[in-house]
Amino acid sequence: MEKTIETICKALSSKKAVLIRALNVRGLTSIADDFVLATTRNKKQAQAAADEVEEKLGDLGIHALRVEGYREGDWILLDFGDVIVHIFTDEERRRYDFDSLWKEAPVEEYHETGEDNE
Numbered sequence: 815m816e817k818t819i820e821t822i823c824k825a826l827s828s829k830k831a832v833l834i835r836a837l838n839v840r841g842l843t844s845i846a847d848d849f850v851l852a853t854t855r856n857k858k859q860a861q862a863a864a865d866e867v868e869e870k871l872g873d874l875g876i877h878a879l880r881v882e883g884y885r886e887g888d889w890i891l892l893d894f895g896d897v898i899v900h901i902f903t904d905e906e907r908r909r910y911d912f913d914s915l916w917k918e919a920p921v922e923e924y925h926e927t928g929e930d931n932e
Contacts, residue, residue: 849916851913
């Protein structure tokens with residue numbers, strides 16, 4: 815898994831996000847190369863996960879070009895250019911169903927192994 819995406823997935827997992835998936839959308843859309851999807855239990859958890867992603871990528875010198883939905887917290891979009899992170903509450907993830915919408919995209923599931931795979 816690419817370093818940036820792996821960093822995002824670890825940050826999300828550290829804040830208890832689940833169903834973390836990296837979708838390779840190259841050739842399917844011109845807006846990004848990859849989407850990372852994650853589900854949280856509630857708005858506060860979504861905001862904490864978004865904060866963690868921004869902090870960990872900031873440590874790598876990567877900063878969000880745009881952040882949408884943070885205040886509401888149901889669906890937070892973090893746009894890092896080539897990678898867009900979508901953090902949903904469970905209800906919003908089911909409503910928008912990106913997993914089906916982008917079903918043609920190759921997917922990598924992220925599962926925290928407890929090991930450093932670098």
